[in-house]
Amino acid sequence: MTVTKEEVRVHAGELAEKIKEFIHEGNIRRIFVKNVHGHTVLEVPVTVGVVAFIAAPVVTAVGALAALAAEWSIEVERDEQGDGTA
Template structure:
């Protein structure tokens, strides 16, 4: 049986882009939710193993563009993991 785990990190600028790039390449990430400094969702990225290569470049490019627009961003990461 699998369980869903959520974590959140606050990042700025290029650190946001690097973190998203890293998370997309992980195998157990289901969805990334990027929120602005006011807590409003700006982008939701469903990540599935079959389309990682197809979505990685345009997603990272879009995130790079929005990263310059605000000081703080938060990333909420939903992971699919095995129940212990």
């Protein structure tokens, strides 16, 4: 199994919804929320067994963060199978 990274840029209004999407994908290991300077302001380890448990508090925290700046980037670490599929 390989770990791949993906980074997407989002506006403040889209931040919480995009985090929810990533949490529910199931093959995500970690989510990093970074400011426009590239500094990590929130790091969330995502484990399959705790997805429902962490989703609500994480989205609440992300909503509070979104109010602080207009643009954010989200970096996700994914578990990939050997053939390149998730």
